[in-house]
Amino acid sequence: MAYFKSIQGDVGYDDYIESVLARNNTPQYMGLSALKNSDVLTAVSIIAGDIARFPIIKKDLDDKIVQDEELSYLLNVRSTSNATARAWKFAMTVNAILTGNSYSRALRDPTTNKVLQYVFYKPSETIVEEDVNTHVLTYTFTDYSTGNIVVCDEKDVVHWKFFTHDTITGRSPLLSLADEIALQENGIGTLKKFFKSGFASGILTMKGSQLNKEARKRAREEFDFMREGSTGGSPLVMDSTQEFVPLEIDTNVLQLINSNNYSTAQIAKCLRIPAYKLAVNSPNQSVKQLNEDYITNDLPFYFDAITSEHLLKNFDEKERRKFRLVFDTRTVTGRNVEEVIKLYNNGIYTGNDGLVDLGKTPSTDPNMERRKASLNYVWADKIEEYQNDSSNRNQSRGGEKKNEED
Numbered sequence: 001m002a003y004f005k006s007i008q009g010d011v012g013y014d015d016y017i018e019s020v021l022a023r024n025n026t027p028q029y030m031g032l033s034a035l036k037n038s039d040v041l042t043a044v045s046i047i048a049g050d051i052a053r054f055p056i057i058k059k060d061l062d063d064k065i066v067q068d069e070e071l072s073y074l075l076n077v078r079s080t081s082n083a084t085a086r087a088w089k090f091a092m093t094v095n096a097i098l099t100g101n102s103y104s105r106a107l108r109d110p111t112t113n114k115v116l117q118y119v120f121y122k123p124s125e126t127i128v129e130e131d132v133n134t135h136v137l138t139y140t141f142t143d144y145s146t147g148n149i150v151v152c153d154e155k156d157v158v159h160w161k162f163f164t165h166d167t168i169t170g171r172s173p174l175l176s177l178a179d180e181i182a183l184q185e186n187g188i189g190t191l192k193k194f195f196k197s198g199f200a201s202g203i204l205t206m207k208g209s210q211l212n213k214e215a216r217k218r219a220r221e222e223f224d225f226m227r228e229g230s231t232g233g234s235p236l237v238m239d240s241t242q243e244f245v246p247l248e249i250d251t252n253v254l255q256l257i258n259s260n261n262y263s264t265a266q267i268a269k270c271l272r273i274p275a276y277k278l279a280v281n282s283p284n285q286s287v288k289q290l291n292e293d294y295i296t297n298d299l300p301f302y303f304d305a306i307t308s309e310h311l312l313k314n315f316d317e318k319e320r321r322k323f324r325l326v327f328d329t330r331t332v333t334g335r336n337v338e339e340v341i342k343l344y345n346n347g348i349y350t351g352n353d354g355l356v357d358l359g360k361t362p363s364t365d366p367n368m369e370r371r372k373a374s375l376n377y378v379w380a381d382k383i384e385e386y387q388n389d390s391s392n393r394n395q396s397r398g399g400e401k402k403n404e405e406d
Contacts, residue, residue, distance in 0.1 A: 034098055034174050037181055039264050039278050043271040048093035050295075051302055052086040054327045056310070065356060066323060070114065071314065079118050080104075088120060093302070096160040097271070099123045100170035104158045105141060105150065106313060115314055118158060130168060137168065158313055162305050173270045180270075184263035205243040272298040295333055303327045330359050347371045 035041045056075040058066045079088035088104070095102035103126045104118040119141075127140045137154040161170025174181075206219060223242075261280045268275040274290040275281075285293075307325040315323065335343075340357050343349040351368035355361065362368070 032098060034181075037184065037267075039184070039267045040174070040177075040181070042278055043267055043273055044094055044097050046273055046277055047097065047271060047299075047302060048090045050299060051093045051306065051327075052090040054329050054331075056307065056325055057328045059324055059326055060322060061324070065362075074115060074117065074314075075310070080120055081117055083120070088118065091120060092158075092160050095123055096162055096170060098172060098174065100161060100163070100172040101126075102160040103139065103141070105139075105152055106156045106158060108156070113316075128168060155313060158309060160306060160309060162302055177267055177270055180263040180266040187263075207243060272301055274298075292333065295329055299327075299329075328359075330357065334359060345372055347373050 035044065055072070058068045058071060060066050074085070076085050079085040083091075092102040092104065101123050103123065104120045106115045107117050107119060108114060109116055121141045121143075125142050125144065127142075129138045129140065130136070131138070139152045139154070139157045139159075141150045141152065142148070143150075163171045163173065165171065211219065261275075264278050265275045265280050268278050268280065274294050276287060276290055303326070307327065311320055311323075311325050314325075335357055337358065340349065340354040344351060344354045348371075349357070350371055351365075352362040355363065355368070
């Protein structure tokens with residue numbers, strides 16, 4: 001017997017902000033509502049864009065690139081029947097961040113068992129079940145536009161999850177940003193109220209009269225009507241019985257709200273991107289250093305989750321022991337030509353190592369697999385031996401020269 005391990009779980013923030021039951025009693029996922037926040041939208045766009053733009057390549061255990069045209073076409077050119085690989089990877093990343101999970105069904109070649117393409121499903125169209133005895137996972141996909149239901153084994157489903165506490169379902173980082181996003185929205189709301197009514201607030205005094213509740217309400221309505229009619233900078237007309245004093249507003253509070261970067265910095269930290277990408281200054285480091293650190297230390301948090309999942313679902317047991325998948329970031333992090341030449345001339349790189357590092361195809365020339373060596377260097381434990389040999393050679397030459405003079 002299996003029990004439901006649905007991804008909605010016991011959460012209460014923006015991922016599933018409404019647990020309204022739709023048709024077939026399926027909860028509607030509202031993670032996309034988080035994109036109304038400009039910082040969340042920017043951060044998610046940056047991460048999804050980077051994952052989508054860097055190609056996934058196949059390497060052997062010696063870190064050499066292995067050409068696999070079918071796999072490269074699937075992961076980097078066309079992943080589904082109606083979308084490019086970029087669009088598919090972007091959508092998968094967006095859902096994995098906003099809801100914690102993203103799913104696609106793998107369609108395989110019946111003869112070779114290789115994955116031919118993927119079919120993308122929304123998290124709201126997916127239910128995950130685990131057998132209590134065997135712990136085998138089963139995925140049920142429901143297409144609400146057609147009513148079709150497909151049940152798949154775990155091996156035929158690509159399931160992206162960047163943060164998981166039970167190895168089965170993922171958790172959205174937005175669940176940890178409730179206070180920060182609420183603080184930011186409250187600050188924006190305060191600014192909107194100020195610009196909407198801050199300049200017109202004040203105290204209207206009716207001289208020499210005592211007003212009851214109804215009279216005050218009537219005076220306020222008449223003043224509002226007069227103020228609404230004074231468009232285009234026209235003056236307000238009042239008689240001697242009325243006095244209007246505008247309220248003074250502490251602009252320091254507004255400046256504090258407008259300059260408060262705490263929430264933005266917290267969103268950047270939680271989603272693992274440099275704060276400068278969300279227009280927050282990052283002192284003591286250049287943009288180049290921050291970007292390199294982001295690609296080499298932060299993006300692998302997302303990269304490794306994706307490549308390990310595809311390694312498990314796209315390769316068989318034998319291939320998984322021989323190959324691995326990596327995101328190719330050499331266009332940004334790769335060494336320049338001068339650095340590669342220096343490594344090649346010092347014997348650290350072969351010629352083909354240098355070509356690969358520059359994003360070029362390795363050569364079939366056998367000499368490109370040889371390493372250079374300099375005659376100006378010697379092994380440390382051979383120094384005395386080389387010195388003695390050199391001294392003996394010099395003495396021998398000196399003796400020969402003396403014999404010639406005799």
